[in-house]
Amino acid sequence: MIKLLRPPLKPIIFLICLWPLFSIGYTIYIDNLGANPIEYIEKHFGLWALIFLCLTLSLTPLKKITHSVKWILYRRMLGLFVFFYASIHLLMYLGLDYQFAWSDIKDDIVKHKYVLVGFLAWLLLIPLTFTSTNKMIKRLKRRWKSLHQLIYIVAVLAILHFVWLVKKDMTEPIIYGSVVAALLLIRIYFYYLKRSQSRTKRDK
Numbered sequence: 001m002i003k004l005l006r007p008p009l010k011p012i013i014f015l016i017c018l019w020p021l022f023s024i025g026y027t028i029y030i031d032n033l034g035a036n037p038i039e040y041i042e043k044h045f046g047l048w049a050l051i052f053l054c055l056t057l058s059l060t061p062l063k064k065i066t067h068s069v070k071w072i073l074y075r076r077m078l079g080l081f082v083f084f085y086a087s088i089h090l091l092m093y094l095g096l097d098y099q100f101a102w103s104d105i106k107d108d109i110v111k112h113k114y115v116l117v118g119f120l121a122w123l124l125l126i127p128l129t130f131t132s133t134n135k136m137i138k139r140l141k142r143r144w145k146s147l148h149q150l151i152y153i154v155a156v157l158a159i160l161h162f163v164w165l166v167k168k169d170m171t172e173p174i175i176y177g178s179v180v181a182a183l184l185l186i187r188i189y190f191y192y193l194k195r196s197q198s199r200t201k202r203d204k
Helices: 007-017 019-029 037-066 069-097 102-111 113-130 134-140 142-147 150-165 171-203
Strands: none
Touching: 007 069, 019 037, 037 069, 037 150, 037 171, 069 113, 102 113, 113 150, 134 142, 150 171
């Protein structure tokens, strides 16, 4: 599997990442959006933003487990797709749901906590997105890594957004919440493992 993940495959992976656009386009074409088309479209892009968030978070654990840096070659691209689909999700909410009625949107943010945490998650994605270039990595140096740890907060807020949004069937939020929790626990494990190994080396 790892041998297949090479930089020349980036264009192919990029096209695969556009699948949510193709699938929703086809669903609209065949008029299969269900009884609430706006809700369907919003959920579609929100769910895919969460999927790409999980994929992005999984790359570092895969790197640690497989001892291969090739996974990291795709982290930036997947991270940018998180912001892309989260932005479409937000735009659908602002434009389709509320027709950019800002006073009503403000009231909705105050009234519903799932809207607030979802909006906060999107806001935190902005600095991560605009500092993802090589130029910004070189400019920020060690601060870049600290800044991009905000992705963990984004993940927690995204899960809270999903949990508080769903009123009845909690199956999907629980599944995605479990995935995010597992990925974060794996990262914590490797963090403390690295610290333990460093102490052992110093004590020798």
